[in-house]
Amino acid sequence: MVTIDLSHTSITDANQQIRDWARDGQDVEIINPDARHNIGVGLVDPITVRIKGSAGYFCGGLSDGAHYEIEHNAGWAVGDNIYQGSVVVGGNAGAIAGVAIRGAEIVVRGNMGSRAGQVMKAGTLCCGGNAAFMAGYMMYGGRIIILGDAAEKVGQDMSAGEIFVGGKIKSLGNDTMIVDMEAHERDEIMEFLERYKLNYSGDFTKVINAGKKLRYANAEPRSRPQPFFVSSKSSNYWNPKVQEDIWIKGEVGRYRIRGYGASKPVPHLNDIAFARDVTTDAARPEELKDINLKTTVGGRFGAKPLSLSMPVMIAPMSFGALSRSVKIALARASRLSGISENTGEGGMLDEQRAEADQLIFQCLSGRLGWNVKDMQRADAIEIYISQGAKPGLGGQLMAKKVTPxxxxxxxxxxxxxxxxxxxxxxxxxxxxxxxKLQEFREATFHKVPIGIKMGAGRVNDDIKIAYKDGFDFVELDGLQGSTGAASTEVLENVGIPTLSGVQEAIDGLAEIDAGDDMDLVMMGGIKDGVDVVKMLALGASCTSVGTAAIIAGGCIACMQCHVGTCPVGIATQDPEHEARYDIDRQSMNMHRYFESLRWQIAAITKALGYDDVHKVNRGDLVALTPEAADITGLPFRPEHRDTRRPLTGLELLDRQAG
Amino acid sequence: MCGIAGVLYKQAGDHEIGRTLIEMLDGCQHRGPDSTGFALYGEDKDLLQLRFIVPTDAKARQDAIDGIATLLERHDATIESELSVGCSYQISVNFDGDLLAFTKDIEEHAKLVSVGHTLDIIKDDGTAHELDDIYHVGEVRGTHGIGHVRLATESAVRPEAAHPFWATGFEDIAIVHNGQITNYWKMRRRLERRGFTFHTDNDSELVAVYLADKLEQGETLDSVLETAIADLDGTFSFLVSTPNEIGYAKDNLAAKPMVLYETDDMIAIASEEVSLNRLFPGQSINSTEPAPGTYQTWSRSI
Known part of the structure; x- marks a missing residue:
């Protein structure tokens, strides 16, 4: 047993020492903890950590296989996301004890706070005393045992799992019911209590999900594929798409769900032009090699930044929304082009990790597929707050895609x-x-950049919070950002355009004299190298492409993403459909598309008179419409619409080839 | 978005409330690095204590101070002592008129942040220790106080937007708040129709004014806190202090943290146990987390 004294050791140093001892199989005792946060976070070796006093937030969090004994109280989120292992709290635990556990045993001898076991997936959370309100909120599996009383809304919005309450239940949550307990369940509970020396001989009330709200009551009928670019082309209020929409709402009685992003016209990068004619100074391909496009993201606090061959990333898209094959193809294309891939919600695939040189691991609210081992093999971490397609709402994955x-x-x-x-x-x-950010840093030893993904809403405030909270980078997603499934009204109407987003972000950071050390990655409607250069000139440090990458990789925009019947094997989990996807061919298509971005970015940078894409600036841009001028503050130059129109991607390629 | 702390010693006397709150707020400074503030209750003074936020630029500062002098003359209030330090200008005045009318007029022309015979509110941009360097908060002694660390989310980083907030028109009352009041505009309009004026867009100011309004109608602190939980929507944990009491109220969703620890001699409340533990290093304390939708008050012996 080794002793670490927190009265003169920082948490980061203490956690490093605990990890070092753990590798040698040495148990550790922590003295003078004084309720400090993040004690023992990120352990993946099977040792015991004894905390002689009270612990703060996230004690034992993001760990796998370790055992923690807290002599007294624990703060919020004790045992956060533990896979295997255990935590025993001698006193009381704060809110969300056992949040998102995946198999751990969490025992609180005293009382536990609100929302205990929120989004837990497997394992046991046991409380010797009383549980405050919403025990088992949104749990997906596992077992909660409460020997005392449970307050209001037990099992609110749970999908699965069981809650056993020894004392009184003040009230049940939505969509729950009380059922009889099976004999073996009682035996298993008694065995568990015996193991942790908790005396109890009374009865239990068993609460489970009642199964009335796990599925939408009415499924959407299959509709004839109507390509997105047809349906969104018209600016009329009434068109066949609107008509169909109304018919279907009349049938299902709720909002509709679809993939892709907003289709209504909003001010965008097309409404901005370069201040000088970039077409007259076309460079030969060999000259473009000297233009620096290298971009690093996330070095603000000394973590190893992402090192990209150009200011482009692949946007976060989940295994779930997309098939395994597409995630592999994206990862491969990212490696071939020297850019980064992103897991999106729903976990990291081994093949994806193996294919991608640089992989961002995204953490979402449901903690679906989130775990410490994948955090520790990621090249960057990104905490998702919201996305441009549906700011303020969680993801939707329809049942057909939720395969075993x-x-x-x-x-x-x-x-x-x-x-x-x-x-x-x-x-x-x-x-x-x-x-929370500090917990992530502890779990990844302060070596991995940690960013925040936000949908553009009240960017001016949010970007300041991101900066002050200490993130290494922000990925900011405008209204045009796409998704695999969201309500159509939210897709079209919630959030602000990407152009407004980038401007608010730049203004917000300037207002607090933030400088440029927090990298700003812009996404939402980036379609070619022209857009990338304009975005960088506006003030972004990097861009991210999702929709464009998927289209390059075979998407025909048929709008079956949410249904899971994607005919080309992209947005599906159906093995028959996925078998149609040719990973080798499509990853090369995506790779070649990324290379076209590289060529365009370099050519325009050169034409603007620079040898480094990071030298482009607002002086290189003008606004073509009053709206774009108003949003960005760029000079309004309508005359550039005709005479100095920037090259489209294809025109530029033609010119280069010629 | 913040951290809060409060302490009350039950026996009358000369306790190190400034030093205690500095420790507690330093313990949770990670929750709010932008600004820090203290509401401290010392001995009951004969003179009315006023503290203003004034500009740091020398000329603008003198103009503000001259303006305050003119205002006071208008209400027959005479300055007995003054102290100009940091972002603030503190005075003791002789005044025995209608306080509500007096402060309402002053607030229209100057940034008044603290009014009372026992209360002094000290707040500024910076950390607890930075404020101590400027205002010598650690030297303040008394019976109780509340404090706050702030991370500005929707309103600007300015000293006057820092907490605690004085309950407009009602002397010796202060609040600190962690959270967000979502029916802010509805409640604000309701109070504005009753004649109250708002000087920031900060939802915490609303809590202070709301409480002042109810207290003015003669309600007890307990009953005011009870109705506050019903009337205010959102996520909040807030502390309120009067010359003899402190109390807390916590929203129905328990979305903002708060723990408390009580002994025979004192009560300490904070956003996180790490702040409470600062007062008892190396010890395990039997803290409790109040349930959602609850409130409680404590009084000092007089």
Whole structure:
């Protein structure tokens, strides 16, 4: 037993020492913990950590295989996301004890706070005393045992799992019911209590999901594929698409769900032009090699930044929304082009990790597929707050896509219409986010850049919070950003355009004299190298492409993403459909598309008179419309519409080839 | 988005409330690095204590101070002592008129942040220790106080937007708040129709004014907190202090953290146990987390 004294050791140093001892199989005792946060976070070796006093937030969080004994109290989110292992709290635990656990045993001898076991997937959370309100909120599996009383809304919005309450239940949550307990369940509970020396001989009330809200009551009928670019072309209020929409709402009685992003016209990069004619100074391909496009993202606090061959990333898209084959193809294309791939929601695939040189691992509110081992093999971490397609709402994955394999990686029941939570269980404000960020840093040893993904809404405020909370980078997604499934009204109407987003971000950072050390990655409607250069000139440090990458990789925009019947094997989990996807061919198509971006970015940079794309600036741009001028503050130059129109991607390629 | 802390010693006397709150706020400074503030209750003074936020630029500062002098003359209030430090200008005045009318007029022309015979509110941009360097908060002694660290989310980083907030028109009352009041505009309009004026867009100011309004109608602190939980929507944990009491209220969703620890001698409340533990290093304390939708008050012996 080794002793670490927190009265004169920082948490980061202490956690490093614990990891070092753990590798040698040495148990550790922590003295003078004084309720400090993030004690023992990120352990993946099977040792015991004894905390002689009280622990703060996230004690034992993001770990796998370790055991923690906290002599006294624990703060919020004790045992966050533990896979295997255990935590025993001698006193009381704060809110969200056992949040997102995937198999751990969490025992709280005293009382536990609100929302215990929120989004837990497997394992046991046991409380010797009373549980505050919403125990088992949004749980997807596992077992909660409460020996005392349970307050209001037990099992609120749970999808699966069981809650056993020894004392009184003040009230049940939505869509739950009380059922009889089976004999073996009682035996198993008694064995568990015996093991942790908890005396109890009374009865239990068993609460489970009642199964009335796991699926939408009415499925959408299959409709004839209507290509997105046809349906969104018209600016009329009434067209066949609108008509169909109304018919279907008349049938299902709710909002409709679809993939892709906003289709209504909004001010965008097309409404901005280069201030000088970039067509007259076309460079020969060999000259473009000297133009620097290299971009790093996330070095603000000394973590190893992402090192990209050009200011382009692949946007976060989940295994779930997309098939395994597409995730592999994207990862491969990212490696071939020297850019980064992103897991999106729903976990990291081994093949994806193997194919991608640089992989961002995204953490969402439901913690679906989130775990410490994949965090520690990621090249960057990104905490998702919201996205441009549906700011403020969680993801939707319709039942057809929730296959046994996908359910296993996410830790959820098979075949439910999965509606991810809209909020993180442990981030209810910018203040909690500071502590969460610190937990991530501890779990990845301060070596991995940590960013935040946000949908563009109130960017001017949000970007300041991101900066002050200490993120290494922000990925900011405008209204035009796409998704695999969201309500159409939200897609079209919630959030602000990408152009407004980037401007608010730049203005917000300037207002607090933030400088440029926090990288700003812009996404939402980036389609070619021209857009990339304009975005960088406006002030972004990098861009991210999702829709464009998928189209390059074979998407025909037929709008079956949410249904899961994608005919080309992209947005589907159906093995028959996925078999149509040719990973080798499509990854090369995506790679060649990325190379076309590279060529355009370099050619325009050269034509603007620079040897480095990061030298482009606002002086290189003019606005073509009053709206774009108003949003960006760029000079309004309508005369550039005709005479100095920037080259489209194809024109530029033609010119280069000629 | 913030951290809050409060302490009350039950026995009358000369306790190190400034030092105690500095420790507690330093313990949760990670929750709010932008600004820090203290509401401290010392001995009951004969003179009315006023503290203003004034510009740091020398000329603008003198203009503001001259303006305050003119205002006071208008209300027959005479300055007995003054102290100009940091972002603030503190005075003791002789005044025995209608306080509500007096402060309402002053607030229209100057940034008044603290009014009372026992209360002093000290707040500024910076950390607890930075404020101590400027205002010597650690030297303040008394019976109780509340404090706050702030991370500005929707309103600007300015000293006057920092907490605590004085309950407009009602002397010796202060609040600190962590969270967000979602029916802010509805409640604000309702109070504005009752004649109250708002000086920031900060939802915490609303809490202060709301409480002042109810207290003015003669309600007890307990009953005011009870109705506050019903009337205010959103996520919040807030602390309120009067010359003899402190109390808390917590929203129905328990979305903002708060723990408390009580002994025979004192009560300490904070966003996180790490702040409470600062007062008892190396010890395990039997803290409790109040349930959602609850409130409680404590009084000092007089």
């Amino acid at each position: 394999e996908l359910a296993a990686i996410r830790g959820i029941p098979v075949g439910i219409d999965l509606r991810s939570p809209s909020r993180h269980p442990d981030v209810l404000g910018a203040d909690d986010l500071v502590i």
